[in-house]
Amino acid sequence: MFESALCQIIFYVFAALALLCAVGVVAFRNPVTSAMNMALCFGLVSAILFGLGAQFLGIIQIIIYAGAILVLFVFVIMMLDIKAEEHSPASWLPAVGGTVVAAVFAGMVMSVSMNLPGAKDGSCPAKTLWDNIGELSLAPQPQQAEAPAKVTRFGGALPALSPAAAAKALNPDIAPEQAANATTYPDVKLVGHTLFTQYNIPFVILGFALLSGSVGAMALARKYRKD
Amino acid sequence: MTCICNWWNDLMSNPIWFYLIATILKLVLMFAVILAFVVLSVWIERRVAGWIQDRPGPNRAGLPLFLLERFGSKQKQPLKDVLHFFGIPETSWIAKLCTWLRFDREIPTFGLIQPCLDGGKLFLKQEFTPSYVRKAYFIVAPMLVLGPPMVAAAVIPFASSVETAYGTISMCVANLGIGPLWIFAVSGLSVYGLTLAGWSSNSKFPFLGGLRATAQLISYEVSMGLSVIPLLMMFGTLNLQEIVQFQADNGWTLLPLWGEGLSLQRWAMLAPLALSFLIFVTCVFAEANRTPFDMAECETDLVGGYHTEYSSMKFASFFMGEYAAMVIGSAIVVTLFLGGWSIGFGADAWVAAHCGPWWAVTAQFCMFLIKLLAFIFFFVWVRWTLPRFRWDQVMKLGWLVFLELAVANIFLAAAVMYFIQ
Numbered sequence: 274m275f276e277s278a279l280c281q282i283i284f285y286v287f288a289a290l291a292l293l294c295a296v297g298v299v300a301f302r303n304p305v306t307s308a309m310n311m312a313l314c315f316g317l318v319s320a321i322l323f324g325l326g327a328q329f330l331g332i333i334q335i336i337i338y339a340g341a342i343l344v345l346f347v348f349v350i351m352m353l354d355i356k357a358e359e360h361s362p363a364s365w366l367p368a369v370g371g372t373v374v375a376a377v378f379a380g381m382v383m384s385v386s387m388n389l390p391g392a393k394d395g396s397c398p399a400k401t402l403w404d405n406i407g408e409l410s411l412a413p414q415p416q417q418a419e420a421p422a423k424v425t426r427f428g429g430a431l432p433a434l435s436p437a438a439a440a441k442a443l444n445p446d447i448a449p450e451q452a453a454n455a456t457t458y459p460d461v462k463l464v465g466h467t468l469f470t471q472y473n474i475p476f477v478i479l480g481f482a483l484l485s486g487s488v489g490a491m492a493l494a495r496k497y498r499k500d
Numbered sequence: 501m502t503c504i505c506n507w508w509n510d511l512m513s514n515p516i517w518f519y520l521i522a523t524i525l526k527l528v529l530m531f532a533v534i535l536a537f538v539v540l541s542v543w544i545e546r547r548v549a550g551w552i553q554d555r556p557g558p559n560r561a562g563l564p565l566f567l568l569e570r571f572g573s574k575q576k577q578p579l580k581d582v583l584h585f586f587g588i589p590e591t592s593w594i595a596k597l598c599t600w601l602r603f604d605r606e607i608p609t610f611g612l613i614q615p616c617l618d619g620g621k622l623f624l625k626q627e628f629t630p631s632y633v634r635k636a637y638f639i640v641a642p643m644l645v646l647g648p649p650m651v652a653a654a655v656i657p658f659a660s661s662v663e664t665a666y667g668t669i670s671m672c673v674a675n676l677g678i679g680p681l682w683i684f685a686v687s688g689l690s691v692y693g694l695t696l697a698g699w700s701s702n703s704k705f706p707f708l709g710g711l712r713a714t715a716q717l718i719s720y721e722v723s724m725g726l727s728v729i730p731l732l733m734m735f736g737t738l739n740l741q742e743i744v745q746f747q748a749d750n751g752w753t754l755l756p757l758w759g760e761g762l763s764l765q766r767w768a769m770l771a772p773l774a775l776s777f778l779i780f781v782t783c784v785f786a787e788a789n790r791t792p793f794d795m796a797e798c799e800t801d802l803v804g805g806y807h808t809e810y811s812s813m814k815f816a817s818f819f820m821g822e823y824a825a826m827v828i829g830s831a832i833v834v835t836l837f838l839g840g841w842s843i844g845f846g847a848d849a850w851v852a853a854h855c856g857p858w859w860a861v862t863a864q865f866c867m868f869l870i871k872l873l874a875f876i877f878f879f880v881w882v883r884w885t886l887p888r889f890r891w892d893q894v895m896k897l898g899w900l901v902f903l904e905l906a907v908a909n910i911f912l913a914a915a916v917m918y919f920i921q
Binding site: 305309312328329332333335336339340341344345347348351352460461 | 637676677678681682684685686688689691692695696698699707710711714715717718721725738
């Protein structure tokens with residue numbers, strides 16, 4: 274009871290603050306202020322992830338986005354000494370284009386969040402995440418586990434997230450009592466397990482794409498010496 | 501009395517209140533330790549610097565006894581009276597020892613008061629803000645340097661856990677499943693403070709200092725993250741409390757002398773782990789912005805670096821932030837490589853079994869502080885031994901040596917773990 278209420282409060286407070294900061298990125302004239310707002314926004318999003326129990330994703334968000342990419346942004350902004358933005362004459366074409374792109378993204382986010390467990394009956398995703406411990410039950414229920422997942426228009430409901438479910442997914446032979454006792458969500462192991470088994474080949478291909486990208490950037494930035 | 505006891509019992513039986521009270525107590529303890537160690541490491545720095553340079557260092561800031569006269573004491577030398585009171589002759593070795601310790605003139609503190617007096621001086625100095633700075637960022641920047649190391653300390657375990665009547669208390673503020681990553685992420689955020697300080701000062705040298713700090717921190721964070729991977733492969737967990745428990749049971753990372761640490765595999769693993777240690781410690785030096793890596797504030801080419809325009813308490817925040825980063829860096833090295841709170845040689849379990857859990861926790865806490873002090877001494881020792889690198893050498897070392905070494909080290913560790921069973 275307490276935990277789910279706290280989860281909801283944390284979620285709504287941080288989500289509101291994150292949205293405010295996101296608006297700030299666009300609204301402020303000073304590029305450094307915009308960048309700082311973006312850093313704050315990343316921090317708040319990772320706070321939401323922490324509240325959902327996905328600590329690894331939250332910390333990766335901070336390390337990669339706030340700690341590396343945005344620092345490079347700030348570095349470049351300061352190096353080039355970009356001045357505060359002037360008012361440019363508004364035209365309707367970019368505005369319409371932007372609205373269309375934003376609408377497509379909003380639709381995508383909506384479709385994903387509507388398929389989250391607990392989204393349909395109006396409960397917070399975080400609440401369902403913790404309540405699923407009870408559902409996964411102390412007794413093994415093979416027939417329920419093998420029942421086909423309910424197929425919806427968007428490719429089926431996402432699997433339930435809970436420490437117990439995660440412990441079971443990592444180690445199918447684990448005793449049900451032990452799985453139900455799992456208190457922390459082993460998301461590091463789960464992410465690694467998923468990436469290196471189910472999605473191993475796409476992962477390797479992505480790695481090569483990133484490598485060729487960085488080699489290409491080096492080749493473009495390199496100065497050829499005459500001698 | 502019983503009323504208070506019952507109230508306390510009811511309060512602590514509620515798991516939420518129990519958790520809150522235990523966490524707040526741990527928070528206060530951790531904060532006090534860090535701040536005390538910031539002051540202590542300033543003192544260690546000066547005394548060791550003096551020692552290494554063959555001079556006394558600050559050893560005179562005691563509490564002079566003429567203060568007693570100011571407060572109305574008519575006696576010139578209380579030491580004589582004290583000796584007389586206990587019937588000790590003035591020529592005995594005790595009296596000579598007391599005189600040598602300057603008891604006749606002051607209450608000696610061996611210079612320990614010096615950092616406190618420095619702090620007082622910085623509080624009382626005039627706070628000067630140049631007119632051309634970008635005010636908001638100029639004020640925020642020192643906070644952004646001092647804050648992150650304090651937050652990063654939350655995951656460092658300073659003792660094992662205790663079973664109380666109301667529940668188990670794990671002796672670290674936040675027992676997260678992502679310990680080292682939390683420290684890398686949060687302490688990496690202090691780069692914003694350095695950059696913003698340089699940029700908002702609106703003058704050349706601070707700006708260059710800020711840019712250097714950014715480039716250096718980003719470069720070394722990569723090798724730092726890669727260098728701990730062999731360790732994590734061995735531990736199989738990212739939880740710092742579990743990592744230290746593993747070391748308490750199976751030998752410290754660099755000292756596998758008991759438990760399963762005596763296996764051939766662990767001794768073969770010493771090669772990649774030693775390399776990890778070398779890379780990690782160097783990266784911690786670079787992250788803490790200290791000589792030989794203090795490129796961001798090196799006075800020979802940048803006046804004072806990013807804090808050139810700062811004075812008074814704002815400067816002191818930078819100063820404290822640097823030392824706090826050094827304390828946290830030492831703590832993480834001790835936790836990952838030198839056994840954290842573990843006493844070693846299987847003594848943890850013995851103390852817990854024979855003296856009770858609270859004594860075990862106290863002994864472990866003391867062991868952690870001793871290791872921390874020893875590593876801070878090492879930090880200072882390096883600073884006063886090695887000369888500063890040149891800027892291009894720092895970058896070359898980070899990108900061309902450590903990055904490759906760290907990646908190769910991962911494969912070496914994997915090979916050792918696979919082939920030597």
